[in-house]
Amino acid sequence: MKLEQKTRELLEIADAYRAEHCQALLAKAAAETRAILEAAHVAARHHLRAELAPQHARLRAEIAAAEATLVTQRRLRNQRYLAAILRQAWPQMVQALRGQWETPAQRTSWVMHHLAIALAAMPAEGWRIQHPEDWPASEREQAGQWLQAQGNVSAEFEADAGLTAGIRVVCGLNLLDASLDGLLADRTQIEGRLLHYLEQER
Incomplete structure (x- = not known):
């Protein structure tokens, strides 16, 4: 090589x-x-x-x-x-x-409804029913007859110038305030219910 x-x-x-x-x-x-x-x-x-x-x-x-x-x-x-x-x-x-x-029919319903509540909660004697001065005598008589039919025979009706709507049932120390002011007395509770209904509708 x-x-x-x-x-x-x-x-x-x-x-x-x-x-x-x-x-x-x-x-x-x-x-x-x-x-x-x-x-x-x-x-x-x-x-x-x-x-x-x-x-x-x-x-x-x-x-x-x-x-x-x-x-x-x-x-x-x-x-x-x-x-x-x-x-x-x-x-x-x-x-x-x-x-x-x-409104007469609604007024009668208002009265009878609350008298029935009072009958269930109070003794059926010694009642004083306070009412507006312009509540018709015929309706007072009708309420008294209804109470007698339920066993309450001693209800007395008293006009109260301070009442503009509704009634108050007094029996001893017991009081059922179904007057306009009485029904609206607990504003907080009423407004709470209104808010509850509003929330349900929303």
């Missing part, structure tokens, strides 16, 4: 080794570069999270505070709305009850 050919073969072997060695070095460098970049990305993400965490916490707190404020504002607006409805409803209810008392 000639020296020139031998030299060429040795050069080819050296070139192949060098190429293979360079390829290995490049692959190793690329892997190290990827690892460095990945570590840098992880570190950057951790750093960014650490930087943003207080801002996220502040934003969450601001959102929660805004939501709480909104809930409070809605509740207050609803309370004002219901209070306005009750202010409007109260005089209408008073007028409706006056209207019932001024």
Whole structure:
């Protein structure tokens, strides 16, 4: 084999080794570069999270505070709305009850209903029935006859200038106040019932 050919073969072997060695070095460098970049990305993400965490916490707190404020504002607006409805409803209810008392059939129903309640709760004697001065005598007589039929024989009817509608039944220390003022005395309870009915209708 000639020296020139031998030299060429040795050069080819050296070139192949060098190429293979360079390829290995490049692959190793690329892997190290990827690892460095990945570590840098992880570190950057951790750093960014650490930087943003207080801002996220502040934003969450601001959102929660805004939501709480909104809930409070809605509740207050609803309370004002219901209070306005009750202010409007109260005089209408008073007028409706006056209207019932001024209608003979409804007045009779009002009286008989509450006399029946009194009979169930009070001794059937010694009654004083207080009533408005303009309650017709014929209706008083009808109520007295009904009471006698139920076993109450000693009811006395007393006109009371302070009553404008309804009756009061007095028996000793017992009192059934079915006057207009008596029926409306517990305004808080009545308004609570009105609100309950309003909520059911909404």
